[in-house]
Amino acid sequence: MTQDVQNVVDHFNLFRSPEYKDMFADKRKNFEFAHPDEKVEETAEWTKGWEYRKLNFEREALTVNPAKACQPLGAVFVAVGFEGTIPFVHGSQGCVAYYRSHFSRHFKEPSSCVSSSMTEDAAVFGGLNNMIDGLANTHAMYKPKMIAVSTTCMAEVIGDDLNGFISTAREKGSVPADFPVPYAHTPAFVGSHITGYDNALKGIVSHFWEGKERTPGEKINFIGGFDGYTVGNLREVKRIFDLMGVNYTILADNSDVWDTPADGEFRMYDGGTTLDDAKAALNAKATISMQQYCTEKTLDYIAKTGQETVAFNHPVGVAATDKFLMELSRITGLPIPDALTKERGRLVDAIADSSAHIHGKKFAIYGDPDLCYGLAGFLMELGAEPTHVLSTNGGKEWAVKMQELFDSSPFGKTCNVYAGKDLWHMRSLLNTEPVDFLIGNTYGKYLERDTGTPLIRIGFPVFDRHHHHRYPVWGYQGTMNTLVWILDKIFDEMDKSTIVPAKTDYSFDIIR
């Protein structure tokens, strides 16, 4: 076709013109040697049934559309949360290009990270020289206050010794003798990005704490875990702490570096936990983790220093937030201020106003294990049923815990948990046991397309909607956001399904 300069059309509409449609048909017919349309339709139908579901769930080796990433991604997430810190990933350089792209696509922000760029010779001889040169270059160019090292699977398979390599690099003058270079082994073939979060954070705190004497104080450490809403959530948590008067340190606070202003200056580093605070965090009274499965090893380590540790499972909702605040109050001895009690009341009010539209609705949820747990709890609080809850990186222990949560509520009766399964399994679940709504990350849109289940985007990554990461999903305010996102989708679907004139539009109501 030829474009109209007054109304230039791009891929959305260009290819719907007859010239292009004919071209596609001709290509398929004459050159693709494609399966006949009937065969494709028949097979597509077959993939929607119970027989296919059974075969699909018999899979033992193949993974299709998993909802998890690899360890170093979590390590990079942690590293950028410290003041002036650059993540340094030892291994192949392509991995780092992937992590940076992945975070930039989600946060719409720069994501700085370097690689030791190991190639074939390093595969044979080891990556010591890459570490020596790499640390020297990074230190000289990007003037960090700390370089946090993690590994790609390449370096792990050949068995590079990070501790030894970093010591050697230090001796060779790559970085000053007292310059902090914490490290963590983060093999991609163990666990997922949440394991990498745990290993990297443990690596950093142990770097600062090892061999140090603890003088117990009154401060509280807070750890968010791997979280697509880290910008909004950490700011909300700080607001809550300030309202309560809690003296706190947020460990791995990446809420500023992934939300920098466009004011003419590129900030490679912004905000973050100061290194002094990271050191002093040893003396805290207790450490609170918002996501148990992101911080198992870190909390174990911290507990051994003599601190109390408390872990939540991505609390969303009234009861979960109550529990979080009451624990906080118990640990600090500070009362929960009236301002928060009032926020709670407003949230309960909002739920009361809207629950008729949510009550009894069936949901499928997938995502990281803690996120699934938190959202399932909230849905049951709303009288909804989290019918299918699936976590690719959730383990057996998590599945038991989820089942206990279902068992605790009449709304959990018909619900099932799927640990270690992927989104192709979810496709079969949605096809055979349909639900009203699906909650997941951007990749859920393929499930929405294939099964017709409307997707509510809550999770990581979210590439195709903008700025939601700036909103909290924790606390009463965050829960309010979550409630509104769910409600917006419910109302949009109501309107979409009643919009046909003279057929269904009697229910196209102006007041809902």
Place this chain on the structure above:
Amino acid sequence: MSLTVEQVKERNQDLIKEVLEVYPDKTAKRRAKHLGTFEEGKPDCGVKSNVKSIPGVMTIRGCAYAGSKGVVWGPIKDMIHISHGPVGCGQYSWAARRNYYIGTTGVDSFVTMQFTSDFQEKDIVFGGDKKLEKIMDEIQVLFPLNKGISVQSECPIGLIGDDIEAVSKKKSKEYDGKTIVPVRCEGFRGVSQSLGHHIANDTIRDWIFDKGDKHPEFVGTPYDVAIIGDYNIGGDAWASRILLEEMGLRVIAQWSGDGSIAELENSPKAKLNVLHCYRSMNYISRHMEEKYGIPWVEYNFFGPSKIEASLREIASHFDDKIKEGAEKVIAKYRKMMDAVIEKYKPRLADKTVMLFVGGLRPRHVIGAYEDLGMNVVGTGYEFGHNDDYQRTTHYVKDGTLIYDDVTGYEFEKFVEKIQPDLVGSGIKEKYVFQKMGVPFRQMHSWDYSGPYHGYDGFAIFARDMDMAINNPVWGLTKAPWK
């Protein structure tokens, strides 16, 4: 106000000197060879290329897996491409490149899916061959309409000594000669994506072409061509194909955007291969020339000047019917092109652009900018070779700043100093420059727009460059009270 060419060259020299000062001596020496200024009349751009990136500098490059799975193989729509190894590589590259295709995903097409062997520790310790066999069996059960499988190796495969070739051969035999292609594109091989392209090209040669003619019933015509090196990002290959067909040619294959395995198999029957991305697919073009005697011609479908020249160049390989066809196509779109230029040139004339991209784009898009009156003042290749820099001399002006495998630091400093009106690069660079208040367009993904190829694409390109540069937001970056 504006600098003379000599002043520009001097400024570039100072600028390069300045950025090199940050590096340790050894690194400064190595980086110095990758930075330079194009001198009119020289056979290349005077920079070294296609060598290892330096550790710790923040290279923008990716890896061989990205070049094979992400670029060459991934878009072949009716095959299943297994990301073989740990979960990450396939996850980060999942559907990220917008290789458009028509097909029923999950049934007869599989491009925007993530198939992985999700290696666990036991697979590293005991090897993954058994698992790979089982994966192929499960694919056959669950995706019966797939027309082939490729095994895209991630780093560990080559390090633990797995024999993916043996597994592929065994399973191919078991499934009646099914096409199963083992690809040794482990991320640590080579210095960038580039070796992955080459390895992927070679596997098409060895595991597809060399398996014989799968479609003897295919009837050729004297006007059969194959589009090579167009990944159909945002529909680029479609906006190109339509022009070739309008001029009377028959496009028998697309490599590899919206491509099918049958198209690959039938490519040796083409009369001419038309090659867009030289970097990623010159290898297979040369092979088809040597083995099947198919000539190949490079073309450039960015912007009306280059499209016109390319249509004539392609037509020159055929008879008068096609030559006339090319002139008709040029005439048909001229009015629209003139209207686009008339509308956008006044808004964009004399604006300066700095590019840093991969493949063919550091040179190929320059003409499109020039059609709009804009000037490209700096360019560089993420993973180019010397033959790319030679070809670049036909595009760039005397005094253009050249930066090969630019580091994050260098790019930021160059842009800060030169203050171009637009930067065209990738997702990792986008937000850095926007924070600095510099308009930006992603020139890998077309910033989720496109197509940019062909006449239809140029109208979109012009619109997008205008909306980037003339976005009112750039007037708001400074608070009025500051």
